[in-house]
Amino acid sequence: MDLLRNITAGNPRALIKPVLYTTLANLIGIVPFALLVEAARLIFEPFASPGTALQTERLWWVCGGMAVSLILMYASEVPAYRSQFRQAYSAAAEGRTRLAEHLRKLPLGYLNKRDPGDLANMMMGDFTMVEHGISHLVPQMIGALVMPVLALAGLSFLDWRMALALFAAFPLAVALVMLTSGIQHKLGANHMRAKIDAANRLQEYLNGIRVIKAYNMTGESFARLTLSFRELMRQSIRIEGLLGPIVLSAIACIRAGLTFMIMVGVHLLLGGSLDLIVFVSFLIVGTRIYDPLTTVLVNYAEFRYHEQAGERIVRLLQEPVMPGKRQPPAAYDIELEQVTFGYNRQTVLREVNLSIPAGTFTALVGPSGSGKSTVLRLIARFYDPAGGKVLLGGNNIRDMEPEALLSKISMVFQDVYLFQDTIAANIRFGRNNATMEEIEEAARQACCHDFIMKLPNGYDTLVGEGGSTLSGGEKQRISIARALLKDAPIVLLDEATASLDPENEAVIQEAIDRLVQGKTVIVIAHRLKTVRSADHIVVLDNGSIVEQGSHSNLLAAKGLYARLWDIQQQADTWKMIE
Numbered sequence: 001m002d003l004l005r006n007i008t009a010g011n012p013r014a015l016i017k018p019v020l021y022t023t024l025a026n027l028i029g030i031v032p033f034a035l036l037v038e039a040a041r042l043i044f045e046p047f048a049s050p051g052t053a054l055q056t057e058r059l060w061w062v063c064g065g066m067a068v069s070l071i072l073m074y075a076s077e078v079p080a081y082r083s084q085f086r087q088a089y090s091a092a093a094e095g096r097t098r099l100a101e102h103l104r105k106l107p108l109g110y111l112n113k114r115d116p117g118d119l120a121n122m123m124m125g126d127f128t129m130v131e132h133g134i135s136h137l138v139p140q141m142i143g144a145l146v147m148p149v150l151a152l153a154g155l156s157f158l159d160w161r162m163a164l165a166l167f168a169a170f171p172l173a174v175a176l177v178m179l180t181s182g183i184q185h186k187l188g189a190n191h192m193r194a195k196i197d198a199a200n201r202l203q204e205y206l207n208g209i210r211v212i213k214a215y216n217m218t219g220e221s222f223a224r225l226t227l228s229f230r231e232l233m234r235q236s237i238r239i240e241g242l243l244g245p246i247v248l249s250a251i252a253c254i255r256a257g258l259t260f261m262i263m264v265g266v267h268l269l270l271g272g273s274l275d276l277i278v279f280v281s282f283l284i285v286g287t288r289i290y291d292p293l294t295t296v297l298v299n300y301a302e303f304r305y306h307e308q309a310g311e312r313i314v315r316l317l318q319e320p321v322m323p324g325k326r327q328p329p330a331a332y333d334i335e336l337e338q339v340t341f342g343y344n345r346q347t348v349l350r351e352v353n354l355s356i357p358a359g360t361f362t363a364l365v366g367p368s369g370s371g372k373s374t375v376l377r378l379i380a381r382f383y384d385p386a387g388g389k390v391l392l393g394g395n396n397i398r399d400m401e402p403e404a405l406l407s408k409i410s411m412v413f414q415d416v417y418l419f420q421d422t423i424a425a426n427i428r429f430g431r432n433n434a435t436m437e438e439i440e441e442a443a444r445q446a447c448c449h450d451f452i453m454k455l456p457n458g459y460d461t462l463v464g465e466g467g468s469t470l471s472g473g474e475k476q477r478i479s480i481a482r483a484l485l486k487d488a489p490i491v492l493l494d495e496a497t498a499s500l501d502p503e504n505e506a507v508i509q510e511a512i513d514r515l516v517q518g519k520t521v522i523v524i525a526h527r528l529k530t531v532r533s534a535d536h537i538v539v540l541d542n543g544s545i546v547e548q549g550s551h552s553n554l555l556a557a558k559g560l561y562a563r564l565w566d567i568q569q570q571a572d573t574w575k576m577i578e
């Protein structure tokens with residue numbers, strides 16, 4: 001049952017129709033074959049029993065029956081074919097959506113541990129293998145058993161000795177495939193690993209192609225890629241090199257059964273204990289059961305390989321999603337109590353205590369790597385802290401449904417990601433049901449309406465994956481428009497003005513001022529002068545809060561903030577002199 005669950009990526013019901021229809025089609029497929037045996041019997045009868053006349057009328061009936069059975073075969077194969085593909089493609093489409101949904105609900109910590117290439121390969125490659133399993137491997141394997149099983153039953157009835165001889169080698173063939181299934185599984189796993197690694201290396205190469213060109217690193221990075229391709233080739237050859245002989249030996253065993261049956265048949269015929277017609281019937285049936293039996297064995301070997309792809313999907317689907325069912329309260333004060341957190345083993349935040357009253361503006365400042373973004377990620381519950389609590393309106397966010405919590409939060413990141421879609425659709429991510437007027441209004445507020453109108457198709461202009469066709473400042477403003485449209489009571493903002501020119505910076509500041517009005521705001525400030533008027537400034541260093549207060553208090557304290565302020569002031573003065 002586990003195997004069937006794996007090959008269908010956790011949806012074994014998808015096999016019911018294809019297996020039923022294929023089995024039915026195979027059953028009907030036996031009718032012309034049985035009629036062929038009957039025709040042979042009728043033709044051989046006058047030779048086997050001299051003096052008996054050829055039953056021509058009966059022979060005509062058999063021919064008529066054959067014509068009808070061919071029509072029936074066609075009529076049964078069409079729905080079988082349809083159901084195989086319909087079920088396979090719909091199970092894969094439904095499975096891909098389920099997995100994508102599941103990935104969204106998994107803790108980011110889990111996703112960080114996995115290569116994006118691995119997940120992309122699972123979505124496309126592994127599901128293609130599941131499709132093949134549902135459309136071909138399982139239905140054909142089960143359908144192909146119909147003919148040999150019925151042949152065994154029918155032939156045993158005719159002459160059990162001959163039937164035994166015909167099928168004598170089959171258990172040996174099955175044993176060969178079954179006993180080597182451990183090796184097959186190991187080779188399959190190695191091959192799968194090499195395939196994923198090659199996909200990851202390829203993705204890394206394509207993503208980094210600009211850096212590779214810029215630093216003329218073609219040789220080195222290409223070596224990693226070619227090494228992974230070579231490993232994939234090695235594993236492919238190993239799997240074929242070892243599996244091929246196993247399957248071929250199993251097929252040879254089945255074929256040996258026919259030779260053995262002919263030898264037994266000749267012996268019995270010469271001994272006078274076997275009827276010629278029975279012998280001919282066995283010869284006809286014997287030559288026809290190879291194909292289905294070979295299909296069963298080849299499909300089984302292939303099935304064990306494809307089943308591993310499905311197993312990877314099933315295992316990922318079983319990964320626990322972030323817990324929490326409660327809806328967030330309508331109170332937006334945020335508190336961090338003794339929060340400790342690390343992405344890996346290294347601690348990034350140490351016993352952080354922070355109180356952010358609703359409707360206030362708080363700035364997080366500190367050296368690079370001090371943990372500012374991590375604080376925002378914990379408030380948005382991208383991760384749960386290892387120790388301590390994050391409270392919203394006095395309630396632990398660990399108990400809240402992550403999506404419901406996020407509906408209360410607008411986030412503007414430093415590196416904005418735009419989807420390969422129109423500008424309007426990218427802004428609409430803020431609120432799905434927003435009208436075009438609302439989108440335009442948000443764009444106006446975010447100071448991006450004017451530049452959008454200058455684009456070739458205005459709001460319908462397509463932006464490239466990652467927003468590559470827009471400038472950094474334009475992307476930032478689009479993401480502010482998104483956040484304005486969402487109109488969430490909490491705004492988390494990773495200020496990106498550091499790398500922008502003064503003109504863009506002023507426009508973005510204007511957009512941000514509109515976004516944060518009347519909200520509970522936490523801003524990561526890289527440029528201290530932008531947050532001088534914040535209600536509260538929190539200074540982080542090496543994962544701990546080292547000081548906090550208003551701008552003037554912190555300057556007076558002459559601590560880290562005052563030092564950072566001096567450094568930035570001097571840098572600005574230098575810029576002005578230049």
Ligand SMILES: Nc1ncnc2c1ncn2[C@@H]1O[C@H](COP(=O)(O)OP(=O)(O)OP(=O)(O)O)[C@@H](O)[C@H]1O
Pocket residue numbers: 112343344348366367368369370371372373374375
């Ligand atoms: N996804 C991650 N996996 C592992 N370590 C991470 C991850 N994100 C951040 N870190 C590490 O955690 C520490 C804090 O990072 P964080 O991004 O919170 O700092 P920051 O103060 O926001 O830095 P910056 O101002 O440069 O953006 C850093 O040492 C960083 O290398």
